[in-house]
C-alpha cells in the first residue's frame with residue numbers, strides 16, 4: 001500500500017516536472033519566435049531552408065518615381081496631377097525625384113552592391129514618344145537613355161525586368177480620354193512594339209502593366225491617383241476593359257514577332273492584399289472571396305481563365321438592373337475578345353504588401369461604385385503593426401496564404417514572380433537604421449520560402465520595393481520605401497545603403513535562411529551597422 005502510495009506520488013511528481021519543463025520550453029521558444037519576428041503567430045516561425053536553384057532576387061523602381069529629367073521628355077499625367085495644388089501631400093512633384101536620369105550608373109552599381117540577379121525598372125512612355133502617338137515622333141535621346149541603362153546592367157551581369165506602363169501616361173493620350181478610350185489599346189501596342197524592337201535583345205522579362213487596379217480604381221474611380229477622375233461605378237470597369245485589351249495586344253505582338261528571336265517572357269503585374277475572413281461563416285468566407293475576385297480576379301480571370309469572374313458579372317449586372325438600367329456597368333467581352341485575352345501570360349507578376357480582415361456587409365452607398373459592389377467591410381486588425389503608410393500593415397503570413405490561393409484559383413498559372421514587396425517609414429531625420437524594414441523582409445521572404453517549399457507554389461523570383469526612397473505618388477516624399485536612403489536635399493541625390501539593404505544582401509548571398517545561428521549573426525551585424 002505504502003509502495004503504491006509512493007509510486008503514485010512519484011508519478012504525480014514526474015508528471016508535474018514534465019509539465020513544468022514543457023511549459024518552460026514552450027515559453028522560451030515562443031519568446032524566441034516573438035523576438036525574431038515581432039509576432040508570435042504560427043505562420044511567423046522562421047523556416048530554415050534555401051530558395052530553389054534558379055530562384056532570382058531583384059529590386060524595383062518606376063520611371064516617374066525616380067527618373068526626374070522632366071524637361072527631357074514629353075509631359076505625362078503625373079506631371080499634370082502633381083503640379084495641381086492639393087493632390088500631393090507635401091506639394092512635391094517628380095520633376096527631379098532621385099535624378100536617375102543622370103544617376104543611372106550609381107543605381108546599377110547599388111543593385112550590384114546588393115548582389116542581385118535582376119533590376120526591375122519601368123520605361124517612361126513620353127520619354128520615348130513625347131506625345132504618346134508614334135506617328136508624331138520618337139525621341140532619340142529617350143532611346144539613348146534606356147540603351148545606356150541596359151548596357152550598364154549588362155556590364156554588371158544584372159538581368160533587366162522592364163515594365164512598360166507604371167502609371168505615367170503621356171498627357172496627350174489623356175486628353176483623348178486616357179484608358180476610357182478603347183483606341184488606347186492600339187497606341188499601347190505601337191509603343192510596346194518600339195520597346196521590343198529597340199531593347200528586346202537585352203530584356204529577359206517584360207511586364208506590360210503595373211497594378212492596373214490602381215490605374216483604374218485610384219485614377220478613374222476614387223481619384224487619388226492621376227488623372228484624378230471620380231467616375232463612380234464605371235471608372236474601374238471601363239478602363240479595365242481597355243487595359244486588358246492593351247495587355248493582350250502587346251503580349252500577342254511579342255509572341256508572334258519577337259519571342260523566337262529574343263527569348264524573353266511577357267507577363268502582367270497584378271497587386272493584391274490577402275483577405276482573411278473574420279470567422280468561418282459562409283457569409284464571411286464568401287465576402288473574403290469576393291474581395292479577392294474584385295481585387296485580382298477582375299484582371300487575372302480574363303487573362304488566365306477567360307472572361308471576368310462570374311460573381312462580378314452577375315453582381316454588377318443585377319445591381320445595375322436594380323437601378324433601372326438594362327446594360328451592366330461592367331462591359332461585356334465578345335467571345336473573340338475572351339479568346340484574344342485568354343492565355344496572354346508567360347508568368348504572373350504579383351505585388352503584395354498587406355492583408356485585410358473581411359466581413360460581410362450589405363452596401364447601401366448610393367454611388368454604387370466598385371467598393372460597394374462587393375458588399376463587405378475590409379479593415380486592418382488593430383493588433384497588426386503599423387508602417388509609414390496608412391494602408392500598409394505588415395502581416396507576413398498573408399503573402400503565403402495569397403500565393404497558395406492563387407495556385408488553387410488558377411491551376412494554369414505557370415510561374416509567379418513577386419514583383420514588389422516592401423514597407424515604408426516616415427523618419428523625421430536621416431536614419432540608416434531601419435529595423436522594422438529588416439523584420440519585414442525577414443518575415444515576408446520567409447513566408448514566400450514556405451509557400452514554395454511547403455505549399456509547393458511555383459514562385460520563381462522575388463523583388464524588393466524599392467531600390468531607394470523615391471516619389472511616393474500622392475504622398476510625395478513623405479513616405480520612404482528604399483533600401484537606400486535618398487538625400488533629396490542634395491543636388492547629387494546621394495544614395496546610402498540602409499541596414500535593410502545589408503540584411504537583404506545577406507539573404508541573397510546565401511540564397512535563403514541557412515540556419516538559426518546564421519540569422520542571428522546577420523541580425524547582430526545589422527544591429528552594429530546602425
Ligand SMILES: CCCCCCCCCCCCC/C=C/[C@@H](O)[C@H](CO[C@@H]1O[C@H](CO)[C@@H](O)[C@H](O)[C@H]1O)NC(=O)CCCCCCCCCCCCCCCCC
Nearest residue numbers: 062086087088089210211214222223224271391472473474
Ligand atoms: C483625393 C483624396 C481622396 C482620398 C480617398 C482616399 C481613399 C484611399 C483608399 C486607400 C487606398 C490604398 C491604396 C494602396 C495601394 C497600394 O496597393 C499601392 C501599391 O503600389 C505599389 O506600391 C508602392 C508603394 O506604394 C508604389 O510606390 C509602387 O509604385 C506601386 O507599384 N500603392 C499606391 O497605390 C500608392 C498610393 C497610395 C495612396 C493612397 C492614399 C491617397 C490619399 C490621398 C492623400 C493626398 C493628400 C493630399 C493632401 C493635400 C493637402 C494640400
